[in-house]
Amino acid sequence: MLNKYKRNANSVIKTNLKKLIVNKGEYHSTLLREVSFELCKNNIYSIVGKNGTGKSTLIKALTGLLDTRFYTIDGEVFYDNVNLLNIDSEQLRKIRKTGIKYVFQDARNCFDPLKKLSYYFKNTTSNELEVNELLQYFLLPKASELFKLRSYELSGGMAQRISLILALLAHPALIILDEPTSGIDSAIANLFLLKLKEYVITNPSAILVVTQDITFAEKISDKIALLTNHTLTEFFPPSIFFEYHKNAGLDDLIQSYIKLEK
């Protein structure tokens, strides 16, 4: 297994999904095929695509978050010299705790409503100074007040900010964000953008964003790829990406963006 993976010093994660199949009873369909990419340190990557193309499914597949009763994956995901699709759930849990962190779209439902927020912070870090700095940066209440709250007392925007803070506190090698701009004001999304750009420069980490907000993808990314027709195109820097897809006409997403934008 190790021999297959020639290590690139800057590589954080290397993915090669040959096939991702959805099985529901009699119904089988190939959602993704031949999706391969490598994410490197100090870079922000975005995957854009329309509703229902399988963006969220793809990022969940990376760390085995998909229900194996309904999804069959043929492929490999190398992270830190191990194939994540081939290890036991205990090891995976450890990696999800410190190495690869997610910020999901529906941030409020990612918390247990019966637990106070202090539970999540105390399980992530003991560095109070860093917690306070991040809370202040994201314009949230002080730790002493915030820690008393439960998830149902938060607005969607607050929950998403807290979810990102918890991800940052773990200093992961990879942060994956699912539709970070949906359901929050653009000013808050703007705050995310500034912090993520700073994080990726000051840490040996990569960031992966999946979104249909192409403006956000264009502003935040070092490289963008399009998920369409069940597969992922090559990652390009934004300017080349738009030039390429304007002519390629693979998907009307980019065309309508250009029409509305320019």
Added chain:
Amino acid sequence: MKNIVEIKNLCYSVSESAVFTKPTEKFILENISFSVQQGKIVGVAGESGSGKTTLAKIIAGILPPTSGTITFDLSDEWKNTTTKPVQILFQNSTDILNPLRNIDDILDEAIETRYRKNDMELKKNILEAVKVPEKLSHKKGFELSGGEQQRIALARILAVKPEILILDEPFSAQDPPSQLNLLNLLGAINKEYHITMLCISHNLKILRELCDEIIIIYKGKIVESGYVRDVLVNPKNAYTKFLLKAENYSLSYNEIQNELEDLRIE
């Protein structure tokens, strides 16, 4: 062109009270005045919590204003009907149609309420206007996609042929291709059916394409209004400038901090 609706000094307040304290009056909308010319499309923009939807509900007659006046200048034909000349298309969601009812049924009911008779020709025309294939009309609500449900809801409104149509965040939860389709659809309906429109959205890029005029609301007050080409190209108000920068994600940390500081819970 006549002013089809004129709003003067409109206020809407709720009383907030906690145990052992005197109730205090909180203004959701404060001294809103503007008028809309017949046949125009006017956009209402602002962040969440600015009072946009409350304004829509008041104009549609769902909520009574606390003070101020709304004057409509409508044709006489509305005097003899039970349907209302001002209709509202609510925020796009799967709750917009009854999931268990036939689309045909839903549209027939709207046409019958308005004209007291069945009209197959009209039904065909409005389905064509919202670009829904006729075969879909035999389906039930839950069998349609979100975008299709929204277009049926729009068809139901067209069946009533209102003079004013209020759209509450019609573009939310849609990807750019669907947004562009809806944008073209609304423009065509405005011209073909001569319906005056008031479109509420936080998406300035779309309002720029759709509307003739725009109103910017901040904390329940109008901070800037005028032609789209003036307000969104050469904004005068600091908040309008902030919104324009925010949607391009080009705000600096200080700009965000100054604007959001008061949202922080102390």
